[in-house]
Amino acid sequence: MDVREIYDAVLRGDGTSVETLVKQAVAEGATPQQVIAESLVPAMAEVGARFERAEFFVPEMLIASRAMQAGLGVLRPLMVGEQSTAVGRVAMGTVQGDMHDLGKNLVCTMLEGAGFEIVDLGADVAPEKFVAALQQAKTDIVGMSALMTTTMPAMERTMKALAKAGLLDGVKVLVGGAPLSQEYCDEIGANGYAPDASAAVRKASELVGAG
Ligand code: B12
Incomplete structure (x- = not known):
């Protein structure tokens, strides 16, 4: 099986083929x-590149993301162990104004596979909802995802809302998403940043003292 397929x-946004091909690859x-x-991840990176070159528009991005989700659907049960x-325990959400949830879902799945209990708050999560x-x-951990430079400030607003509600004691904040960096994480006072899902598992384990 060629991963290229x-x-x-x-x-192509062909979810049915993705599902069949992923099953075949696993078999x-x-x-x-x-x-x-x-x-799956390189394909979404290419989708982003095509969007930037105006070869793909929002509908193509959307159907490609659904196709990727179909592939993740096949893999999820294989990654989530019985612990x-x-x-x-991790409460995870994509911040306010941001609908991108593929990366967050992948991080949730990998964390679950590593034995974390996940409270998935979904996408477009307002600071009050995190609170x-x-x-x-x-x-133990609050995870925040942001995929757009325009929604990164919502992370800082959420940090402030959590601090104001007196909820930051004993809770570690983990942040991630393509436009983020360790610098931004430090700037808003979060406890950890990870660039991808495997690094997120390592960082989360470290934050709860299990790494
Ligand atoms: C798919 C996609 C969409 C889909 C989202 C579907 C969905 N259900 O998620 C749809 C079509 C809905 C969409 C809409 C839009 N999008 Co869009 N989208 C993308 C695209 C192509 C891929 C994102 C993705 O899923 N990647 C795959 C996953 C696996 O990777 P990831 O998200 O980066 O996650 C990994 C890491 O970042 C990290 N991570 C992620 N979250 C977290 C959280 C924690 C705690 C940790 C530790 C780690 C972590 O781990 C993940 C796994 O390894 C990107 C391009 C790109 N290069 O990112 C553009 C992109 C993010 N979109 C963009 C834009 C502009 C938009 C729209 C405004 C377009 C429009 N004109 O309407 C809207 C905005 C909607 C909204 N309000 O949110 C821009 C953002 C530019 C910016 N301002 O920063 C991008 C960068 C495209 C571009 N190059 O211009 N989009």
Whole structure:
């Protein structure tokens, strides 16, 4: 099985083929991590590049992201293990104004696979919603994702709202998303940044003292 076929099917936005090809790749011995790193993630990077060159528009971006989600749907059950005691609890959301959730979903899946319990708050999560989630149930980590430079400030607003509500004691804040950096993480006073899902698992383990 050529991972290139999965890559091409994502670019065509052909979710049915992606599903079939991913199943085939796994049956032939590819690991979920391999399929993600070698075909699904590079395909979305190419989608972004084509969007920048005005070869793709929002509808193409959307159908490609659905095709990628179809592939992740096949891989998710294979990555989420049966753990009796959670390593830690993570509340995760994409910040206000931002609808991009593929990366966040991937990070959630990988964290679950590593034994974390996830409270997925979804996308376009207002600061008050993060606050309410933490007031409702204590978590070890709050994860925030932002995919646009224009929505990065919502992370800072969320940090301020959490601080104002007195919720930052004992909770670590983990941030990520394509436009982010360690510098930005430090600037807003978050506890950790990771550039991708595997690094997110390492960082989260470190933050709960299990790394
Ligand atoms: C798919 C996509 C969409 C889809 C999203 C579907 C979905 N359900 O997510 C749709 C079509 C809806 C969309 C819409 C828009 N998009 Co868009 N989109 C993309 C695209 C092509 C890919 C993003 C993606 O899914 N990547 C794959 C995942 C796996 O990677 P990732 O998200 O980066 O996540 C990884 C890491 O960042 C990290 N990570 C992510 N989150 C977190 C969280 C934590 C805690 C941690 C530790 C790590 C972490 O780990 C992840 C896994 O490895 C990007 C291009 C790009 N290069 O990023 C543009 C992009 C983000 N979009 C862009 C734009 C402009 C838009 C629109 C404004 C377009 C429009 N005119 O309407 C709208 C905005 C909608 C909104 N309000 O949010 C721009 C943003 C530019 C900017 N200002 O910064 C980009 C960069 C494209 C471009 N080059 O111009 N988009």
